[in-house]
Amino acid sequence: MNLHLPSHIRDPDAPPDHLKGKSRSNWIRNARxxxxxxxxxxxxxxxxxxxxxxxxxxxxxxxxPNTLTFLIDHVNRCRRFSIDTESECSTxxxxxxxxxxxxxxxxxFVILVELNHLPHIDTQLFEQIRxxxxxxxxxxxxxxxxxxxxxxxxxxxxxxxxxxxxxxEYINVQNTxxxxxxxxxxxxxxxxxxxxxxxxxxxxxxxxxxxxxxxWSIQNAIRYTRRLFLDKSHTRSNWSRLLDPIHxxxxxxxxxxxxxxxxxxxxxxxxxIRPIRxxxxxxxxxxxxxxxLLTDTSLETFAAFRDEVSDDDSSPEFMxxxxxxxxxxxxxxxxxxxxIIAADDILVNEIxxxxxxxxxxNLVIDEVEEIDDHVVIVDEVEKxxxxxxxxxxxxSVESKKRKNKKRNIxxxxxxxxxxxxxxxxxxxxxxxxxxxxxxxxxxxxxxxFKDDQVIIGLKNKEDRNRYERSLPSYCFDMKNYRRFK
Numbered sequence: 001m002n003l004h005l006p007s008h009i010r011d012p013d014a015p016p017d018h019l020k021g022k023s024r025s026n027w028i029r030n031a032r033x034x035x036x037x038x039x040x041x042x043x044x045x046x047x048x049x050x051x052x053x054x055x056x057x058x059x060x061x062x063x064x065p066n067t068l069t070f071l072i073d074h075v076n077r078c079r080r081f082s083i084d085t086e087s088e089c090s091t092x093x094x095x096x097x098x099x100x101x102x103x104x105x106x107x108x109f110v111i112l113v114e115l116n117h118l119p120h121i122d123t124q125l126f127e128q129i130r131x132x133x134x135x136x137x138x139x140x141x142x143x144x145x146x147x148x149x150x151x152x153x154x155x156x157x158x159x160x161x162x163x164x165x166x167x168x169e170y171i172n173v174q175n176t177x178x179x180x181x182x183x184x185x186x187x188x189x190x191x192x193x194x195x196x197x198x199x200x201x202x203x204x205x206x207x208x209x210x211x212x213x214x215x216w217s218i219q220n221a222i223r224y225t226r227r228l229f230l231d232k233s234h235t236r237s238n239w240s241r242l243l244d245p246i247h248x249x250x251x252x253x254x255x256x257x258x259x260x261x262x263x264x265x266x267x268x269x270x271x272x273i274r275p276i277r278x279x280x281x282x283x284x285x286x287x288x289x290x291x292x293l294l295t296d297t298s299l300e301t302f303a304a305f306r307d308e309v310s311d312d313d314s315s316p317e318f319m320x321x322x323x324x325x326x327x328x329x330x331x332x333x334x335x336x337x338x339x340i341i342a343a344d345d346i347l348v349n350e351i352x353x354x355x356x357x358x359x360x361x362n363l364v365i366d367e368v369e370e371i372d373d374h375v376v377i378v379d380e381v382e383k384x385x386x387x388x389x390x391x392x393x394x395x396s397v398e399s400k401k402r403k404n405k406k407r408n409i410x411x412x413x414x415x416x417x418x419x420x421x422x423x424x425x426x427x428x429x430x431x432x433x434x435x436x437x438x439x440x441x442x443x444x445x446x447x448x449f450k451d452d453q454v455i456i457g458l459k460n461k462e463d464r465n466r467y468e469r470s471l472p473s474y475c476f477d478m479k480n481y482r483r484f485k
Contacts, residue, residue, distance in 0.1 A: 009038050037232050044229040047222050049267050053294055056110045058244035059129060060117035068128040075135045078103050080296045082144045082269035085152050088240040094155040095239040098266040102296045110263045115159050116240045130161055139167040146174045146218045146269050150472050164440055165470035173269055174215050176276050184282040186225060218268050230268055234261040270294055415446040416457040418464040424454045424476035435484050436475055442467050
């Protein structure tokens with residue numbers, strides 16, 4: 001069916017003739033999203049969350065210390081959170097972090113962190129904001145998002161509110177949703193079939209992305225599970241402007257639309273946490289109230305849930321979704337201030353210190369014990385008899401060189417036993433590469449360049465597994481080159 005589109009909606013079938021290559025593809029993709037958003041808005045009622053179910057807070061340089069103390073206390077009493085980010089349309093730089101707390105009882109909090117309007121880094125107010133993020137990302141918390149945590153938050157690292165890797169458990173709801181809806185599909189809207197075998201119950205092909213590697217958008221997830229419209233028309237907006245209604249100079253109508261978008265984008269993620277995490281049937285999800293969906297009942301059942309998972313971790317459902325959980329190692333402090341030291345140098349220095357060290361028995365120390373204002377000198381420690389001491393033969397200079405050379409050859413063979421590989425921008429130098437690795441807290445043995453890749457040697461298998469997850473694939477791209485040069 002051909003529908004007449006209003007003038008402000010681009011037709012994806014009629015891209016401008018002057019666009020070529022990637023620019024043309026991006027134009028067509030964005031036009032399709034605009035058209036889909038427009039059609040969904042005409043066909044389905046809006047996704048609504050009662051205002052009594054949440055409270056909105058803005059974090060910027062004007063926030064009061066009392067408000068931050070209140071938020072930190074609330075975050076410490078929650079264990080589940082959803083998170084999202086927005087980028088400035090003109091620069092594609094991250095500008096807003098949205099956090100939704102999932103408490104035991106409503107209301108939950110929607111916290112909007114306005115990155116371009118934070119207080120100075122040396123102020124007590126900024127330190128309180130860092131404490132807020134530390135409470136959010138602590139080890140026993142679960143943070144949910146529609147996509148990869150590293151991709152969502154990596155651009156916010158220069159603001160120094162937190163550092164990678166994070167201590168929390170992160171669940172990518174976008175990936176787990178795909179497996180959940182294929183196991184618990186809604187009835188077909190075309191023929192009404194409600195069988196559980198999504199691949200063979202009918203020939204309508206009504207549900208998208210089935211049997212493919214395609215991922216679901218949050219808008220389609222809301223539309224196909226609840227037949228509701230989640231407005232995404234403000235995705236590309238001026239998010240770098242101050243959004244707090246008390247301090248903003250944005251037109252009130254426009255501002256309300258932006259705040260609604262930012263709030264509902266993260267509430268929609270929280271909306272799917274319990275159905276997916278607890279593997280509900282579609283019928284249970286459909287009949288559960290909004291209030292129950294936005295609260296966390298796991299505070300009483302968390303221990304039982306973990307025991308159930310550990311006892312039945314070989315079940316098909318668990319195995320199917322387990323690889324979507326991104327466990328991020330415990331948080332390290334101030335990676336940008338630590339120095340990467342190659343293991344080769346450490347071991348060689350230990351060898352030299354052992355060979356050139358003196359015999360501890362040659363040192364005789366008087367023990368001194370102080371009691372009130374008096375000093376009592378204890379008897380001198382008796383020297384061991386000279387005839388029982390072992391006298392070490394000192395090595396010659398040439399012998400030391402041969403021993404160190406042999407040791408270094410062995411260490412060089414271990415440099416690349418455990419490796420991770422990343423592509424890099426061609427202008428990166430070794431010094432800049434070390435600076436980036438230092439920033440991400442990666443402790444290395446060695447690294448080398450090969451074609452358009454850098455091969456990073458690590459100390460052991462555990463380090464390789466940890467840094468493979470925490471070191472972004474784009475850490476040596478052109479943007480980081482400009483940042484660290």
